[in-house]
Amino acid sequence: MSGSRLPSISLARTVPADADVVVVGIAPGPAGGVLLGVPADVEKSVTRQLGRPLLALARSLGAEAKLGTATVVPGPGDLRIVLTGLPSADATPEQVRRAAGTGVRTAAGVSGAAGLRIAVSLDAVEPEVIRGAAEGALLGAYRYQKQTASPEPAAVGALTIVSASGKAEARQAVSTAVIIAEAVCAARDWINLPANLLYPESFADDARTRAKAARIGVEVLDETQLRKEGYGGLLAVGGGSSHPPRLVRYSYAPRGARFHLALVGKGITFDSGGLDLKTPEGMYTMKCDMSGAAAVLAATRAIADLGLKISITAYACLAENLPSGTAYRPSDVLTIHGGKTVENANSDAEGRLVMADGLARSNADDADLVVDIATLTGACMVALGLRTAGLMASDDLTADRVLDAAESAGELFWQLPIPEEIGDGLKSSVADLRSSSTKRYGGALTAAAFLREFVDPDRSWAHLDIAGPAFNDGEAYDYVPTGGTGFGVRTLIALATALAS
Structure with a gap:
């Protein structure tokens, strides 16, 4: 049966140095919104290189604190930043699942995307929220492998869920997400x-x-x-x-x-x-x-x-x-x-x-x-x-x-x-x-x-x-x-x- 190939996924406390894309959140707040999960060094680098704070740059490009929306913003070096909308800084697991899916799907849709290393950083700490982020990222990365003599390379090669939690429950949440996402994608195939x-x-x-x-x-x-x-x-x-x-x-x-x-x-x-x-x-x-x-x-x-x-x-x-x-x-x-x-x-x-x-x-x-x-x-x-x-x-x-x-x-x-x-x-x-x-x-x-x-x-x-x-x-x-x-x-x-x- 020809079908999809899900990317590998891992849990980390920080965005990996070799990441091609980092998916972060934007939620409602003062001054046009609040950013979630943005690494401090990334935010500083954006301000220094582009002359504007990340939030201001994102808003100028149309970023919204709304589920189902995502905006690609240039980051330091070759890094790309995807801001995915959330309805609240205290989002539910399903809202995080949807936001992660939108962010990863948007990154995978960028022209020429192949084997991307994507970090999903949405301030997920609780196990259920971490699982939501992991499921959404995996399901958003899904691409059905069409019937062809020349298979295309997968747009997403590896995913990292960034969380401050290093507890066993957090790792188990990611493992559970993998099993569930594999089942959903088997049905899709x-x-x-x-x-x-x-x-x-x-x-x-x-x-x-x-x-x-x-x-x-x-x-x-x-x-x-x-x-x-x-x-x-x-x-x-x-x-x-x-x-x-x-x-x-x-x-x-x-x-x-x-x-x-x-x-x-x-x-x-x-x-x-x-x-x-x-x-x-x-x-x-x-x-x-x-x-x-x-x-x-x-x-x-x-x-x-x-x-x-x-x-x-x-x-x-x-x-x-x-x-x-x-x-x-x-x-x-x-x-x-x-x-x-x-x-x-x-x-x-x-x-x-x-x-x-x-x-x-x-x-x-x-x-x-x-x-x-x-x-x-x-x-x-x-x-x-x-x-x-x-x-x-x-x-x-x-x-x-x-x-x-x-x-x-x-x-x-x-x-x-x-x-x-x-x-x-x-x-x-x-x-x-x-x-x-x-x-x-x-x-x-x-x-x-x-x-x-x-x-x-x-x-x-x-x-x-x-x-x-x-x-x-x-x-x-x-x-x-x-x-x-x-x-x-x-x-x-x-x-x-x-x-x-």
């Missing part, structure tokens, strides 16, 4: 791969390879096993493609674990809409429709690497949705794993069918909590936009657990309801239920109500609809690149961390 290179079999092979160096058990069901065990959703959705479906099952069960978390991810490696064909414009980015599967696989590997005392069972439901003579049809009746039947209403509402198989299979694991994650509905994007994901859950306690984890991770979720009447549109005269509602409105809520039908009624369950933030087809911002974002990975890791404690 999978999402960014074109569908002719990432399809169910190759995705399953990559997933098996990624688990080898960790204490993760792997099981992959091929089309023969799926047929034998009655996975009618996966077989139907994948039936139109020459690349047959797969179900990947990860299991991580460390000694001493007292909580069992099951994760189910949607893995449609390409979604044409099937016989209910999408428009060309609507189809172009549909290599990203496996973002949920990428998230659960990458998060499970990170949870194992972190050594968290929690049992994880993760399912990646992999299929390619294409039209052909063997494709499933609207009005077909499918038998999902476990025996429940579904009248297919729309072949472009395929994700819920493969997820139904995964959720039904997870019931046998007897997990304490089941979380599914999917790029499931355009309706959720209409409701919440492109940067906020939807959350629906079996109960408010479960929802609060996920929301707390998301806040800790710095990812945006908003809880939506599953009203009692929303399921009325799923009634079918020819099967146990329809896959889509007969009614137009509340599509995201209806999809969640459908999925709930395949989870044991007494099971704690949360559904994450990440259709909006999973893929960014606009300009990069903060630590978020254009293309696959890896959204959801950090929330799943934060949830596992909280449940393991």
Whole structure:
């Protein structure tokens, strides 16, 4: 799998002498702002060589104390200074994460940048803030290695997080950040791969390879096993493609674990809409429709690497949705794993069918909590936009657990309801239920109500609809690149961390 190469990262008390760029902060304050993390010798050198204090020079070049902004300022010698905006001198870990990402991404975007040695100096002292700076820097440095005969050198070669803290907790914060960033970037790499290179079999092979160096058990069901065990959703959705479906099952069960978390991810490696064909414009980015599967696989590997005392069972439901003579049809009746039947209403509402198989299979694991994650509905994007994901859950306690984890991770979720009447549109005269509602409105809520039908009624369950933030087809911002974002990975890791404690 061709993908990204993350730079090395270290922790230091001072800016290394060989640094090419130093990223510092600018926050609101008197006289146009206050600078954060600027080494005294650098500030003196700028004043001496350029005849103006660094803050005055930065303000004249348009530097703002605002998240998402960054200004490149010449420093002494060949050193470049990037001033990244912060909303406060006492910024939160997520604000520092965003500022570090913006600063590093801006430095990496300078013309001719290659192998840069970047120091991030934002006055980070507390472990969580140090971790935020390290995660933001690593994620901001991400560049997907495009498919080419002439690979370009990485823009960022090495990162240094500058902090006055030399405690073991500070070093551990950086180590944790590396594991989390690697997981997010692994998900980004999978999402960014074109569908002719990432399809169910190759995705399953990559997933098996990624688990080898960790204490993760792997099981992959091929089309023969799926047929034998009655996975009618996966077989139907994948039936139109020459690349047959797969179900990947990860299991991580460390000694001493007292909580069992099951994760189910949607893995449609390409979604044409099937016989209910999408428009060309609507189809172009549909290599990203496996973002949920990428998230659960990458998060499970990170949870194992972190050594968290929690049992994880993760399912990646992999299929390619294409039209052909063997494709499933609207009005077909499918038998999902476990025996429940579904009248297919729309072949472009395929994700819920493969997820139904995964959720039904997870019931046998007897997990304490089941979380599914999917790029499931355009309706959720209409409701919440492109940067906020939807959350629906079996109960408010479960929802609060996920929301707390998301806040800790710095990812945006908003809880939506599953009203009692929303399921009325799923009634079918020819099967146990329809896959889509007969009614137009509340599509995201209806999809969640459908999925709930395949989870044991007494099971704690949360559904994450990440259709909006999973893929960014606009300009990069903060630590978020254009293309696959890896959204959801950090929330799943934060949830596992909280449940393991």
